[in-house]
Amino acid sequence: MNRRTVFFVSDQTGITAETLGHSLLTQFEGIKFKQITVPFISDVDKASEVVQRINLTAQVEGYKPIVFSTFVQNDLREIMAGCNGVFMDFFDAFIGPLERSLEMKSTHTTGKAHGRADSEAYTRRIDAMNFAVANDDGVTTRNYDRADIVLLGVSRSGKTPTCLYLALHYGIFAANYPLTEDELDKRSLPASLQDYRNKLYGLTIEPDRLQQIRGERKPDSRYASAQQVGFELRAAEAMYQSNAIPYINTTKSSIEEIASQIIHERRIKRGNSGHGD
Amino acid sequence: MNRRTVFFVSDQTGITAETLGHSLLTQFEGIKFKQITVPFISDVDKASEVVQRINLTAQVEGYKPIVFSTFVQNDLREIMAGCNGVFMDFFDAFIGPLERSLEMKSTHTTGKAHGRADSEAYTRRIDAMNFAVANDDGVTTRNYDRADIVLLGVSRSGKTPTCLYLALHYGIFAANYPLTEDELDKRSLPASLQDYRNKLYGLTIEPDRLQQIRGERKPDSRYASAQQVGFELRAAEAMYQSNAIPYINTTKSSIEEIASQIIHERRIKRGNSGHGD
Numbered sequence: 151m152n153r154r155t156v157f158f159v160s161d162q163t164g165i166t167a168e169t170l171g172h173s174l175l176t177q178f179e180g181i182k183f184k185q186i187t188v189p190f191i192s193d194v195d196k197a198s199e200v201v202q203r204i205n206l207t208a209q210v211e212g213y214k215p216i217v218f219s220t221f222v223q224n225d226l227r228e229i230m231a232g233c234n235g236v237f238m239d240f241f242d243a244f245i246g247p248l249e250r251s252l253e254m255k256s257t258h259t260t261g262k263a264h265g266r267a268d269s270e271a272y273t274r275r276i277d278a279m280n281f282a283v284a285n286d287d288g289v290t291t292r293n294y295d296r297a298d299i300v301l302l303g304v305s306r307s308g309k310t311p312t313c314l315y316l317a318l319h320y321g322i323f324a325a326n327y328p329l330t331e332d333e334l335d336k337r338s339l340p341a342s343l344q345d346y347r348n349k350l351y352g353l354t355i356e357p358d359r360l361q362q363i364r365g366e367r368k369p370d371s372r373y374a375s376a377q378q379v380g381f382e383l384r385a386a387e388a389m390y391q392s393n394a395i396p397y398i399n400t401t402k403s404s405i406e407e408i409a410s411q412i413i414h415e416r417r418i419k420r421g422n423s424g425h426g427d
Numbered sequence: 428m429n430r431r432t433v434f435f436v437s438d439q440t441g442i443t444a445e446t447l448g449h450s451l452l453t454q455f456e457g458i459k460f461k462q463i464t465v466p467f468i469s470d471v472d473k474a475s476e477v478v479q480r481i482n483l484t485a486q487v488e489g490y491k492p493i494v495f496s497t498f499v500q501n502d503l504r505e506i507m508a509g510c511n512g513v514f515m516d517f518f519d520a521f522i523g524p525l526e527r528s529l530e531m532k533s534t535h536t537t538g539k540a541h542g543r544a545d546s547e548a549y550t551r552r553i554d555a556m557n558f559a560v561a562n563d564d565g566v567t568t569r570n571y572d573r574a575d576i577v578l579l580g581v582s583r584s585g586k587t588p589t590c591l592y593l594a595l596h597y598g599i600f601a602a603n604y605p606l607t608e609d610e611l612d613k614r615s616l617p618a619s620l621q622d623y624r625n626k627l628y629g630l631t632i633e634p635d636r637l638q639q640i641r642g643e644r645k646p647d648s649r650y651a652s653a654q655q656v657g658f659e660l661r662a663a664e665a666m667y668q669s670n671a672i673p674y675i676n677t678t679k680s681s682i683e684e685i686a687s688q689i690i691h692e693r694r695i696k697r698g699n700s701g702h703g704d
Contacts, residue, residue, distance in 0.1 A: 154529065163683050163684055163687035164687065165596075165683055165687065166446060166447070166450040169443065169446045169447075170443065170446065170447055170517065170521075173443040173497065173517075173518075173541075174518070174521055174522065174525055177499070177518070177522060177525075177533035177534050177535065178525065178529055178531060178533055178534070179534055180531075181529060181531075189687050189691055190687075190688075190691065214528065216525070216528060216529075220450065222454070236524060236525070236528040238521055238524060238525075240447065240450070241450075241451065241454070243520050243521075244447075244451055244515055244520075245451065245454065247513060247515060248451055248454075248455065248493070248513070248515075251491065251493060251513040252431065252455055252458060252493075254455060254457075254458075256454035256455055257454050257455070257456055258454065264681055264683035264684060264687075272681060275588075276585075276588050276682070279587065279588045279591050280587060280588070283560060283563055283587055283591070286560055308553075310556065310557060310560055311552075311553050311556045311557070311595075314556050314560070314591055314594075314595060315595060317591075318588075318591060318592060318595055319442075404541055404549060405553070406440050406442055406541035407440055407541060410440040410441065410442065410466050410467075410541075411467075414466055414467065
């Protein structure tokens with residue numbers, strides 16, 4: 151298999167370079183990428199050191215490494231750009247058009263993108279994460295007044311990771327409530343959820359996949375049996391439908407896709423960036 | 428204050444477009460950006476509808492909206508590029524250079540960047556999130572064998588959000604352990620942590636900030652008093668130093684910066700993308 155080394159370099163955390171680089175690399179199949187992140191390249195010496203490392207890699211491997219960069223400081227970016235790699239700086243490509251359009255110069259300040267620049271939005275994300283952990287798995291329903299969304303689903307249908315992602319990425323207050331066998335037997339919406347109908351969103355999953363997930367946790371259990379899984383999922387979906395609760399099948403979707411879909415559909419106001427669509 | 432409308436548009440979740448756009452916009456101060464994300468623009472009709480919406484905004488506001496785009500499908504991107512906005516497509520700018528360097532065509536497949544393309548890495552992230560929640564706040568130490576990192580700190584020093592971020596973003600198994608007053612009194616490393624010295628990482632925080640955070644939670648309490656907070660933080664830092672546990676002051680850093688620093692310093696192998704530096 152074809153192998154290539156990829157560097158993510160930045161005078162900040164490198165998170166933007168990684169996120170953007172990963173998105174691009176997913177478009178190339180059949181290549182094994184060895185990925186190296188070097189964050190906090192904050193002075194000329196550090197930049198020169200990384201250039202040497204990239205050049206050595208090029209020499210040893212016989213290919214130019216791919217270098218994804220997000221340098222805010224122009225002098226450091228210029229040093230990096232002199233490396234013997236395929237150098238792509240994300241800021242460089244777009245800051246120019248933005249400056250012309252906005253008719254102002256960018257600040258060239260580090261630590262903005264993943265720093266605490268927007269303190270209100272940052273605090274909201276932290277609060278949302280603490281909220282998600284404190285309101286996980288139906289431990290309490292008394293904070294649902296403060297919730298932006300309450301996810302419903304049977305055990306292991308993906309509620310917890312989705313709530314954490316909504317909190318961390320969007321600053322959304324997300325609680326989750328596991329539908330128990332008793333509640334599914336009764337078929338009516340649990341009493342404690344009645345007042346929050348407009349905040350509810352259901353998760354479901356293919357029976358085969360749920361059997362597999364539960365089986366890894368409790369092999370050969372009733373909990374992981376085809377019969378039990380089938381009953382729970384049918385009852386949950388019937389509950390969603392008869393109460394007009396929107397729901398999504400999580401089997402083939404990532405938490406990013408699920409979260410994005412929920413926000414889009416429920417038109418939830420985001421805590422991180424102003425308004426959703 | 429100057430106001431501009433920004434659209435994030437994509438035939439996928441729009442998360443990459445948002446990440447790129449947010450990073451760039453932080454470099455322009457004094458402008459209020461109204462941000463609108465339109466994900467899942469998956470056909471010609473939807474694309475045309477969004478173009479009309481952008482054009483209407485341009486007409487009403489008298490400025491071209493800024494449009495950050497990540498279209499994998501060329502035909503849809505071309506429709507979007509015809510809008511009356513400052514159009515910046517991220518894939519368009521970088522896929523070409525990458526194709527030339529890698530000597531292969533990109534797949535132009537949607538749902539890769541934030542989908543479940545790399546199933547192993549995805550599963551690891553989900554497992555890491557469940558691990559973080561199950562091992563939050565020292566509820567148990569019996570899973571520390573499986574932990575990549577165990578964060579230490581006094582109450583409200585930022586342990587939980589940092590663990591969740593390490594899990595969600597990097598697929599790192601992160602537990603956290605709150606240092607109690609009893610343990611801080613004794614000054615020695617708690618017995619249950621002795622076997623995991625090479626996984627420990629300490630958090631600390633400025634006393635003023637911690638007083639503020641605790642005060643919001645329990646006003647006028649001993650817990651939030653200057654004396655108590657001062658004692659706890661001095662004792663925690665002394666414990667880190669006498670046990671050679673690396674630690675970081677979280678006061679002015681975001682969880683992204685803290686996480687990035689911990690990975691960099693502890694040289695933790697990342698679950699999401701191969702290897703850290």
